[in-house]
Amino acid sequence: MITKRIIPCLDVRDGRVVKGVNFAGLNDVASPVELAGYYSSQGADELVFYDITASSDGRKIFTSILEKTASQVFIPLTVGGGISTLEDFERVLNCGADKVSVNSGAIRDPGLISRAAEKYGSQCVILSVDAKRVNGRFTVFAKGGREDTGMDAIEWIRQGVALGAGEIVLNSIDTDGVKHGFDLEMLKMAVEAVSVPVIASGGAGSMEDFKELFQKVPTVDAGLAASVFHFGEIRISELKTYLRKSGINVRIEEENNDD
Amino acid sequence: MIAIINYGVGNLFSIKRSLEYIGCDSVITDDGKVIRQADHIILPGVGAFGDAVLKLRATGLDATAKEQAARGVPLLGICVGMQMLFDESLEYGTHEGLHLIPGQVVRIEAGEGLKIPHIGWNALEILRPHPVFQGVGEGAHVYFVHSYHAACAAEDVIARTDYGIPITAAVARENVVGCQFHPEKSGNTGLRILKNFSQM
Numbered sequence: 001m002i003t004k005r006i007i008p009c010l011d012v013r014d015g016r017v018v019k020g021v022n023f024a025g026l027n028d029v030a031s032p033v034e035l036a037g038y039y040s041s042q043g044a045d046e047l048v049f050y051d052i053t054a055s056s057d058g059r060k061i062f063t064s065i066l067e068k069t070a071s072q073v074f075i076p077l078t079v080g081g082g083i084s085t086l087e088d089f090e091r092v093l094n095c096g097a098d099k100v101s102v103n104s105g106a107i108r109d110p111g112l113i114s115r116a117a118e119k120y121g122s123q124c125v126i127l128s129v130d131a132k133r134v135n136g137r138f139t140v141f142a143k144g145g146r147e148d149t150g151m152d153a154i155e156w157i158r159q160g161v162a163l164g165a166g167e168i169v170l171n172s173i174d175t176d177g178v179k180h181g182f183d184l185e186m187l188k189m190a191v192e193a194v195s196v197p198v199i200a201s202g203g204a205g206s207m208e209d210f211k212e213l214f215q216k217v218p219t220v221d222a223g224l225a226a227s228v229f230h231f232g233e234i235r236i237s238e239l240k241t242y243l244r245k246s247g248i249n250v251r252i253e254e255e256n257n258d259d
Numbered sequence: 260m261i262a263i264i265n266y267g268v269g270n271l272f273s274i275k276r277s278l279e280y281i282g283c284d285s286v287i288t289d290d291g292k293v294i295r296q297a298d299h300i301i302l303p304g305v306g307a308f309g310d311a312v313l314k315l316r317a318t319g320l321d322a323t324a325k326e327q328a329a330r331g332v333p334l335l336g337i338c339v340g341m342q343m344l345f346d347e348s349l350e351y352g353t354h355e356g357l358h359l360i361p362g363q364v365v366r367i368e369a370g371e372g373l374k375i376p377h378i379g380w381n382a383l384e385i386l387r388p389h390p391v392f393q394g395v396g397e398g399a400h401v402y403f404v405h406s407y408h409a410a411c412a413a414e415d416v417i418a419r420t421d422y423g424i425p426i427t428a429a430v431a432r433e434n435v436v437g438c439q440f441h442p443e444k445s446g447n448t449g450l451r452i453l454k455n456f457s458q459m
Binding site for chain 2: 001002003005040045070071072074075076093094096098121122123166167195196197219221222251253
């Protein structure tokens with residue numbers, strides 16, 4: 001049966017991973033290529049590269065990093081950050097991305113989702129949504145969570161899927177950074193609203209938080225996190241062993257053998 | 260040299276890069292002459308079957324692939340490339356395939372509450388030993404992204420996976436092999452399968 005996915009997210013600025021601690025066996029913790037390889041060997045099911053570069057020079061460095069990673073890491077790669085046109089899709093797909101995540105770009109221009117899905121297939125288009133409780137409902141925030149759009153998050157997710165988004169990343173601004181667990185209430189509403197995979201983001205602080213996510217929202221497909229992996233608070237290999245012992249179906253990366 | 264057939268569908272670089280990583284020479288090509296000289300052929304594919312097969316036919320490379328397969332050259336179809344090995348697909352109408360393996364490509368009728376497409380890592384149940392599975396453990400996980408799969412004779416299915424119903428994961432008939440999953444995105448297991456193919 002299909003496994004629950006564990007997805008580390010790497011924030012990349014000017015070709016370097018933002019912050020981090022030293023892992024044994026990793027020479028350069030700020031190298032996205034090295035860190036991606038490390039996560040993959042630990043059993044990460046997918047990687048998200050988030051480009052937080054503002055300059056066009058930084059963009060060029062980002063794509064060359066992406067290319068290097070894609071020649072060494074053979075699990076699905078998703079790229080997000082500053083995607084607003086089909087040219088942006090083309091640029092990162094040509095460098096080895098398998099999926100592209102859109103957020104503010106799709107809020108400004110929802111047609112981007114349908115144009116991209118038509119050109120590259122729905123499996124390639126991820127709608128990433130930052131949402132927050134405002135007056136008793138979940139509202140979509142744009143520009144990295146700084147701007148309240150007033151749009152209803154669950155409605156926006158539905159619309160995104162209707163337009164052709166193949167997966168949803170739902171990030172809760174309320175739980176993000178708090179490390180007390182994922183936003184189960186919001187995620188339950190999301191998995192009921194759409195039939196495509198939903199990836200939970202925001203709030204993971206411990207291995208128990210992942211277990212709770214998959215047990216309490218059994219139809220959620222994946223858990224995404226950045227800092228807990230990046231700061232070494234949770235090792236992906238240990239997390240997966242723990243989840244499997246808790247009865248949650250996860251993939252344990254196989255070592256090649258020559259029998 | 261492995262020829263990766265380029266007929267204008269999808270991103271072929273990840274297949275090429277994974278072959279490079281395991282030390283196999285490969286070339287992405289739409290040149291029939293190059294394909295005829297290759298000692299292995301990979302037929303990739305993403306997107307909708309009908310569109311993919313039309314584009315492949317337009318290049319005339321479907322005939323080249325079939326000729327070479329008939330000569331005994333190992334041919335690996337990946338994802339929609341695997342689906343094209345069959346007689347026909349029912350994805351948005353009926354579309355003729357390459358008739359290399361008898362069977363039909365049909366929509367997944369998944370178990371209750373399961374999502375279509377089938378996206379993610381799922382376990383291989385190897386049904387019979389095959390050179391491509393040399394060193395691949397029972398239950399090894401591989402990465403799938405698809406809404407349709409092959410309905411074909413049991414004798415041609417070498418592995419399946421469970422998604423509420425059994426899904427055809429890999430097929431083989433003599434030198435023709437097909438993987439519904441993406442070996443180039445399936446970590447060590449996928450690299451091993453590609454390496455094994457290159458040694459067929």
